[in-house]
Amino acid sequence: MYRPGAAPSGQPLYIETVLREHVDRATELLALLRSACLEGTGPDSLDEPWARAESNIDALRLDRSAAIDAALGAIPDDPDVASVAALLLAECGLSDAASRVTTLLRDPDCDVRDATWWGLRLADIETIANELCVLATQPVDDYATATARDCLVFHRRSVVVPVAATFDALPEDVAWLTAEARGRSGAWDTALLARLASHPSPAVKGTALKNAARGGFRGVLDFCRSAPDQASMRSCIEFLGVVGNQDDLPRLQRLATGADAELA
Secondary structure, eight states, rough: BBBSOOOOOOOOBBBHHHHHHHHHHHHHHHHHHHHHHOOOSSSSHHHHHHHHHHHHHHHHHHHHHHHHHHHHTTTOGGGGGHHHHHHHHHHHHTHHHHHHHHHHTTSSSSHHHHHHHHHHSSSOOOGGHHHHHHHSSSOOOOOHHHHHHHHHHHOOOOOOOOOTGGGGGOHHHEEEEEEEHHSSSOOOHHHHHHHTTSSOOHHHHHHHHHHHHHTOOOHHHHHHHSSSGGGGGHHHHHHHHOOOOOGGGHHHHHHHTTTGGGGG
């Protein structure tokens, strides 16, 4: 990536073609890792793709400013590049890094926003943590504030994650991020689980149930058992198959065989 020896005055230390190749390769590998982590698709072991991703990102870290410019310039052609841009911005220490990250989080393209979130989860956010805290305390529920809360919690920072009374009306991506963040912080109770599970999105319901169980909330089982056999509560019925026991088998078998029209 770098020319041997001292570069002539005024000339860049990097070879632009190779720089772009590192950006492209890092983007491809981070996207693979995101699919594997969130969707369960990809190789059985993530050690090898993660090591390759880090090697490409380490090469980009040698000249963060040039790498950031290259990544930002490539986003219109490939939204997934935003993950690389966000990761580098979070770690670069530049005075405008946080504002540029926020701009990515408010991009009209949801693919750009999602890739930015992933990059922030993987980054060392130390240099922008204070700015993320300020963003997280904004009295709004949009993608940028939800991401700030989620990433702070993910990196084990203290942050309040409010769950609005109108949670069920939030956009799916904002609701999912909120359920993720709230699930990793604070105590659980039935009222909180009911509010998070009130969202119509199966993905949001599933995240709420998963995080409640992960947080050791014993009320998850009774909550799933009390869910009616309706299509809107399919996520709860399916999760009953995870947390239930043999007493729940007759109901699960009946529903699995299609005997109940509500869930067919």
